[in-house]
Amino acid sequence: RGLARMAARHVPAWMRQADAATVGCDAVLTGGLAAFVGMSVAERHAIPVIGLGMIPLTPTRLFPTPFLPRLRLPGLLNRWSYSAVNHTVWRTFRRPINEARQAMGMPARRSLWRDVPMLYGISPSLLPEPADWPTDHHVCGQWRAPELGWAPPPDLQAFLDAGPAPVYLGFGSMTGFDRERVLPALLGALAPRRVLLSPGWAGLPDMPLPPNVFVLGSVPHETLFPRCAFVIHHGGSGTTHSACRAGVPSLVMPFAADQLFWARRLQVLGLAPEALSVRRLDPGVLTRAIGFVELAQTRERAAVLGRAMAGEDGVATAVAYVERLIR
Numbered sequence: 001r002g003l004a005r006m007a008a009r010h011v012p013a014w015m016r017q018a019d020a021a022t023v024g025c026d027a028v029l030t031g032g033l034a035a036f037v038g039m040s041v042a043e044r045h046a047i048p049v050i051g052l053g054m055i056p057l058t059p060t061r062l063f064p065t066p067f068l069p070r071l072r073l074p075g076l077l078n079r080w081s082y083s084a085v086n087h088t089v090w091r092t093f094r095r096p097i098n099e100a101r102q103a104m105g106m107p108a109r110r111s112l113w114r115d116v117p118m119l120y121g122i123s124p125s126l127l128p129e130p131a132d133w134p135t136d137h138h139v140c141g142q143w144r145a146p147e148l149g150w151a152p153p154p155d156l157q158a159f160l161d162a163g164p165a166p167v168y169l170g171f172g173s174m175t176g177f178d179r180e181r182v183l184p185a186l187l188g189a190l191a192p193r194r195v196l197l198s199p200g201w202a203g204l205p206d207m208p209l210p211p212n213v214f215v216l217g218s219v220p221h222e223t224l225f226p227r228c229a230f231v232i233h234h235g236g237s238g239t240t241h242s243a244c245r246a247g248v249p250s251l252v253m254p255f256a257a258d259q260l261f262w263a264r265r266l267q268v269l270g271l272a273p274e275a276l277s278v279r280r281l282d283p284g285v286l287t288r289a290i291g292f293v294e295l296a297q298t299r300e301r302a303a304v305l306g307r308a309m310a311g312e313d314g315v316a317t318a319v320a321y322v323e324r325l326i327r
Contacts, residue, residue, distance in 0.1 A: 015104065022047070230293040
C-alpha cells in the first residue's frame with residue numbers, strides 16, 4: 001500500500017520531468033522505482049531504452065528473485081519467481097503510469113515491456129553473470145563515483161592512528177528497528193574492540209558511548225572500509241560491494257528487500273556468517289559471528305575477492321555496452 005501511495009503521488013511529476021529531460025537524447029537509461037517512467041518516455045520519443053539495476057532482476061534458473069530470497073525452488077520456479085514479482089510491481093504502478101501516459105497523449109499499456117536490455121552495477125567476482133540470461137543483459141561491475149581525494153578529518157584520523165583497525169558499524173538509511181536494543185547489543189559484543197559507529201537515519205542510542213567508540217559523520221565507504229577490520233551493515237547492494245571491494249569480511253543484519261539475498265551471497269562465498277537477526281540478539285550468536293569474521297581464512301577470502309574487484313571498472317564496462325546497444 002505504501003508503494004502504491006508513493007507511485008500515485010510521484011509518478012505524474014516524474015513523467016513530466018523525464019519527458020522534458022529526454023528531448024534531444026539518444027537513449028534513456030532507467031531503473032529503480034522510475035523504471036516504467038523511463039520506458040514510457042523512451043517510447044514517446046522513439047529512442048532506445050536500457051534498464052539499469054543494482055540487484056539481479058533478470059529471470060534465471062540459478063536463484064530466485066532477490067525479493068523472495070528465503071525460497072528454495074527448482075530451476076523453472078526460480079525463473080517464475082521473477083515474473084511473479086515483476087508483475088506485482090507493474091500492477092502497483094500501472095494505474096499512475098497509464099494516467100501519466102494518457103496526459104501526454106500516449107495510449108495506456110496493459111502489459112510489461114519486453115526485450116529491454118539490462119545493465120547491472122554488480123561485480124562479476126561477487127555474482128557471476130548467469131549463463132541463461134539474454135545476450136543483452138550484462139553484469140558490469142560496481143558503479144563507483146570518481147575518487148575525490150577524501151581524507152579523514154583530524155579527529156577521525158587520530159582515532160584510526162591510535163590503535164588496531166576498527167570495526168565499522170552502521171545501517172545506512174534503515175529505520176524502524178529498536179536502536180536502544182540493537183546497537184547496545186552489538187557494541188557490547190564487540191567490546192573491547194574499537195568501533196566506528198555510523199548512526200545513519202536511525203540515530204544514536206540513548207546511552208553514554210565508551211571511549212572505544214567513535215561516532216562518524218558522512219564518510220565515503222570506499223575510502224574508509226579498507227581501514228577497517230570488518231564491516232557490520234544491513235546488506236544493501238552498494239554497502240555490500242564496497243565492503244567486498246575493500247577486501248574485508250562482513251557481518252550482515254538484513255532488514256528488507258534484497259538485503260537477505262546479499263547476506264546469503266556473502267555467506268556462500270565464506271565472507272560472512274549466517275545473517276544476523278534484528279529480533280534475535282543472542283550474545284552467543286554474536287560472539288560466534290564475530291569469531292568467524294576474525295578467522296584468518298575468512299580474512300584471506302575477503303582479501304582475494306577485494307583484489308579481484310579492484311581490477312574491475314564497472315562504469316567503463318557499462319559505457320561500452322551502452323554505446324554498443326544504441327548503435
